[in-house]
Structures are given as structure tokens and as C-alpha cells.
Amino acid sequence: MNRKAIRELPYKIILEEHELPKNWYNMRADMPGKVAPLLDPETMEPVTTEALQKVFCTETAAQEMDEENRLIPIPEDVRHFYKMYRPSPLIHAEYLEKLLDTPAKIFYKFEGNNTSGSHKLNSAIAQAYYAKQQGLKGVTTETGAGQWGTALAMACAFYGLDCRVFMVKCSYEQKPFRREVMRTYGAEVIPSPSDTTMVGRKILREYPGTPGSLGCAVSEAVEAAMQQEKYRYVLGSVLNQVVLHQSIIGLETKAALEKYGITPDVIIGCAGGGSNLGGLIAPFAGEMLRGEKSYRLIAVEPDACPSLTRGKFVYDYCDTGRICPLAKMYTLGNGFMPSAIHSGGLRYHGMNPIVSQLYADQILEAVAVSQKEVFQAATTFARVEGILPAPESSHAICIAIREALRCKRENRAETIVFGLTGTGYFDMLSYGKYNAGHLADAPLSAQDLEKSFHTLPEKFR
Numbered sequence: 001m002n003r004k005a006i007r008e009l010p011y012k013i014i015l016e017e018h019e020l021p022k023n024w025y026n027m028r029a030d031m032p033g034k035v036a037p038l039l040d041p042e043t044m045e046p047v048t049t050e051a052l053q054k055v056f057c058t059e060t061a062a063q064e065m066d067e068e069n070r071l072i073p074i075p076e077d078v079r080h081f082y083k084m085y086r087p088s089p090l091i092h093a094e095y096l097e098k099l100l101d102t103p104a105k106i107f108y109k110f111e112g113n114n115t116s117g118s119h120k121l122n123s124a125i126a127q128a129y130y131a132k133q134q135g136l137k138g139v140t141t142e143t144g145a146g147q148w149g150t151a152l153a154m155a156c157a158f159y160g161l162d163c164r165v166f167m168v169k170c171s172y173e174q175k176p177f178r179r180e181v182m183r184t185y186g187a188e189v190i191p192s193p194s195d196t197t198m199v200g201r202k203i204l205r206e207y208p209g210t211p212g213s214l215g216c217a218v219s220e221a222v223e224a225a226m227q228q229e230k231y232r233y234v235l236g237s238v239l240n241q242v243v244l245h246q247s248i249i250g251l252e253t254k255a256a257l258e259k260y261g262i263t264p265d266v267i268i269g270c271a272g273g274g275s276n277l278g279g280l281i282a283p284f285a286g287e288m289l290r291g292e293k294s295y296r297l298i299a300v301e302p303d304a305c306p307s308l309t310r311g312k313f314v315y316d317y318c319d320t321g322r323i324c325p326l327a328k329m330y331t332l333g334n335g336f337m338p339s340a341i342h343s344g345g346l347r348y349h350g351m352n353p354i355v356s357q358l359y360a361d362q363i364l365e366a367v368a369v370s371q372k373e374v375f376q377a378a379t380t381f382a383r384v385e386g387i388l389p390a391p392e393s394s395h396a397i398c399i400a401i402r403e404a405l406r407c408k409r410e411n412r413a414e415t416i417v418f419g420l421t422g423t424g425y426f427d428m429l430s431y432g433k434y435n436a437g438h439l440a441d442a443p444l445s446a447q448d449l450e451k452s453f454h455t456l457p458e459k460f461r
Contacts, residue, residue, distance in 0.1 A: 138162025246279025274352025
């Protein structure tokens with residue numbers, strides 16, 4: 001599409017309701033090298049669907065293991081719920097382009113136009129639906145910054161399910177408003193690590209004063225689910241079932257671009273556990289895997305928790321308590337205790353197995369950025385585009401700006417697309433610290449990294 005035509009595009013590209021995708025896209029069906037199987041933590045043998053069904057809902061356990069079906073039908077009930085806030089807009093960042101004086105064209109897929117404030121509701125409603133269909137009483141989960149916990153609390157309220165959320169302790173303290181939204185929707189919210197579980201008490205003994213981590217919260221949530229009848233554990237990122245549900249983001253993005261004849265050159269997403277990134281890039285990565293097209297796909301992570309850029313691609317436990325299956329992924333070690341950075345949703349020690357395999361196969365690039373640079377980019381974006389972005393999303397904004405300035409230097413009219421996964425209106429304590437000049441960077445030292453690698457299972461180090 002020529003540049004003049006792009007300038008004549010509407011500010012927001014919004015698909016019609018009837019254009020909402022009817023299927024999720026499963027990247028594994030197109031991957032020539034299959035993703036390594038999960039391992040049972042007791043036998044170290046590939047985990048079975050039956051074993052996963054003791055932890056997850058029956059249907060999501062099956063989705064976790066599915067490597068054959070490219071398209072997975074979205075249940076009609078879930079698709080109908082999606083219509084409350086989907087299709088979400090693809091926005092042409094004209095004002096950011098003007099500020100940067102770049103020949104690049106910048107678009108962002110905005111996932112914050114629902115009460116949870118983020119993309120997390122895409123999977124939360126699906127998992128709550130499957131739990132309700134199975135006749136369960138309730139679910140347990142973890143949450144980092146609180147977006148996932150908020151989304152799941154909403155979904156459980158919609159289906160009349162109990163919801164118990166283990167919230168990473170530093171986020172529980174830094175983000176009280178998200179905590180209260182969860183409670184408003186009826187969820188029980190517990191700061192993790194806590195003394196309510198055996199694994200929580202063990203972590204508190206081993207790491208006194210810890211701010212917590214997603215790995216700790218996962219362990220507690222799984223233990224809590226296993227101890228209650230008619231409860232299952234549901235999760236907001238990392239595993240393949242969640243990337244599957246989040247593929248709705250990329251499918252809509254691709255459809256919106258194609259509607260106006262736009263082909264992206266660069267696609268950027270923030271990366272913590274890998275769900276929103278995997279969902280955004282899914283259909284584009286699929287084209288690359290099938291040898292149809294080529295793009296630059298970029299994952300952006302905090303330099304305080306750089307699992308892709310500094311981690312090891314090995315089998316590791318998905319949780320600090322070592323009660324969950326092991327996944328082959330880029331990891332910093334299951335005992336990794338990240339600093340209390342304000343991008344709480346990106347403080348996980350590992351990366352989704354699909355995303356990890358794409359990075360290992362050089363389909364995906366990765367870059368780590370500092371906390372202050374991220375908030376600078378967030379402030380720049382907010383002042384010209386009118387949306388206050390979540391700190392997590394601002395990692396993608398940071399690199400989108402960097403890529404747009406590269407295009408300016410090279411006089412290249414490339415098209416850049418990034419995922420704006422959520423809003424930052426519940427992150428004002430973080431913005432307050434940045435505005436006051438009190439927000440410090442917390443890069444991971446080589447010594448701390450080596451220490452965390454020692455928590456990897458010995459046979460996989």
C-alpha cells in the first residue's frame with residue numbers, strides 16, 4: 001500500500017462484529033520442530049493429559065497437549081462474551097509519528113478497553129467457561145501486576161465461580177487498586193508468599209523478607225487447588241493454552257491490516273510469561289513457519305528479568321516450589337527472585353515454550369530495556385496519543401520508538417505494529433515515583449544470575 005493511502009486511513013481501524021474470529025490459532029501445528037513436552041516433576045517423563053487434568057480443567061489440559069489442530073473453535077458462549085469489548089481497535093499512531101518526525105508508520109493494537117484494563121480477559125473468560133462447563137465450584141490462580149487476577153475475578157463473577165488469587169507481595173502493596181477491583185468482583189486476594197500454604201511457608205523460611213515472585217504465587221495457587229474438591233488451577237500466561245486463547249489479538253490485528261492492504265515490517269510485544277506476545281505474533285509467525293512471508297518479530301523484556309536475552313534454554317520447573325511440571329524454556333532458574341520493579345506482570349523466571357522455541361529457531365528477536373527508559377517512553381506516548389499505558393506495555397512502546405527513530409536515520413518507510421496490552425491507570429504509584437525522580441533501574445548482576453542458575457534442576461544445568 002502506498003504511503004499517501006496510509007495517511008488517508010481512519011485513526012482507528014475497528015473490525016465489524018461479524019468479522020470477529022471464530023477460531024483460535026495453534027502455532028504448534030505449523031512448527032517443524034515440535035515444542036518439547038512438559039515433564040512430570042516426580043518421574044521426569046513426559047506428562048500425560050490425564051495428569052494435567054488433575055490440575056487444569058479437562059478442556060484446557062487437552063489444549064495444552066494439542067500439536068495437530070491448527071484451528072481450535074472458540075465456544076459460542078465465549079465468542080458472545082468477547083463481543084462486549086472485541087474486536088479491539090488497531091490505532092494508527094499519527095501523533096507519535098509526527099513527534100518522532102519519522103517516515104515509519106506506527107500502529108498499535110489496544111487491548112485495554114475493558115474493565116480489567118488488559119488483554120488478560122481473552123483467556124480468563126475462556127478458562128472460566130471451561131471450569132463452569134465441567135461443573136467446578138471454583139478456581140485458584142496467581143497474579144503479578146494484577147491484570148490477570150482482575151480479569152479472572154470478572155470472568156468468575158460472570159459464571160458464578162469462586163476465585164482465589166495469590167498476588168505477588170510487592171504488587172499487592174504497590175497496586176492496591178487492582179487488588180480492590182478483584183475483591184469488588186468477589187475474589188479472595190492473598191499476598192504471596194503467604195502462610196496459607198505449605199509451599200508459601202517454606203519459601204518464607206528460605207527467603208525471609210522476599211517481595212515474592214510469580215513462581216512463588218504459582219506454587220501456592222496450584223497447592224490450594226489440589227487441596228480443594230471441585231477446584232482447578234487456571235493461569236494467565238506461560239503455558240501454551242493461554243497463548244492459544246490470546247491468538248485472538250494477532251488474528252484481529254492481521255485481519256485489520258489486510259482490510260486496508262497494509263503489510264507490517266516489524267511487530268513488537270512486551271514479554272513476561274509470553275502470552276500476549278505469543279498471541280500478537282501468532283498468525284504472522286505462522287506465515288513465517290510455513291515459508292509464506294517474512295517479518296521482524298521482537299520480544300521486549302525488562303533488564304531486571306531477562307529470561308530470553310540472558311536465560312538458558314533448558315528444562316526447568318514452572319514454579320519456585322517445584323510442584324508443577326517442567327517446561328523446556330528460556331529460564332533464569334526457578335529460584336530466581338526478581339527485584340521489585342514496577343512492571344509486575346513481567347517478573348517471571350521463564351518464558352512460554354512456544355515463544356522460547358521461536359527464539360531458539362531465530363524466528364523471533366529479543367531485547368531487554370531498563371525501567372527508567374520504559375517510563376520515559378510511556379510518558380512520551382501518553383502525552384501525544386492520549387492513553388496512559390501500563391508499565392508492561394510500555395516496554396513495547398520503548399522499542400517501537402527506537403525502531404521508528406532507526407527508520408528516520410535510515411530514511412526507511414517501514415510499518416511498525418506493537419501491542420498495547422493494557423492501561424496504566426492503576427499504576428499511579430509507579431508513575432508517581434518516576435515523576436518524582438525516585439524510580440531506579442535494577443539491572444540483573446552477573447553474580448545474581450549465576451546464583452539463580454544454580455536453582456535449575458541439576459540434570460538440566
